[in-house]
Amino acid sequence: MPDDTGPRRGPSSQRGMTFVRNHAQGILACDFFGTVTASFRVLYVFAIMEVGTRRIAHFNVTPHPTAAWTLQQLREVITGEIPYRFLLHDRDSIYSCEFDSAVRAMGLSILKTPFRAPQANAFCEQ
Numbered sequence: 001m002p003d004d005t006g007p008r009r010g011p012s013s014q015r016g017m018t019f020v021r022n023h024a025q026g027i028l029a030c031d032f033f034g035t036v037t038a039s040f041r042v043l044y045v046f047a048i049m050e051v052g053t054r055r056i057a058h059f060n061v062t063p064h065p066t067a068a069w070t071l072q073q074l075r076e077v078i079t080g081e082i083p084y085r086f087l088l089h090d091r092d093s094i095y096s097c098e099f100d101s102a103v104r105a106m107g108l109s110i111l112k113t114p115f116r117a118p119q120a121n122a123f124c125e126q
Contacts, residue, residue, distance in 0.1 A: 024052035026085035067099045078106050
């Protein structure tokens with residue numbers, strides 16, 4: 001009979017949805033979507049949503065999103081009052097290595113969606 005008291009080796013037994021259910025209160029999901037104004041200008045909306053409550057934690061609009069601007073928007077949400085643990089985002093180039101490093105420095109783990117899998121971030125995907 002195998003000994004179950006030692007450290008677990010191999011992949012986690014949690015599937016994706018089980019993980020989300022178990023950690024929903026500590027997960028933020030974010031994404032960009034575009035919108036067109038009445039004067040035909042394209043603006044980009046960045047939305048951050050709390051997965052556990054399905055509440056929009058923050059959103060802002062810009063005509064030219066950058067990694068620095070996106071990181072500042074995230075800093076406005078991560079104040080330390082709520083213990084967020086994970087940030088779920090897609091593989092858009094705006095989420096650069098520097099962006100991910102800064103997010104990790106804020107104490108969050110990054111959850112990236114697989115390539116060409118919009119359903120993986122069904123919480124905040126347009």
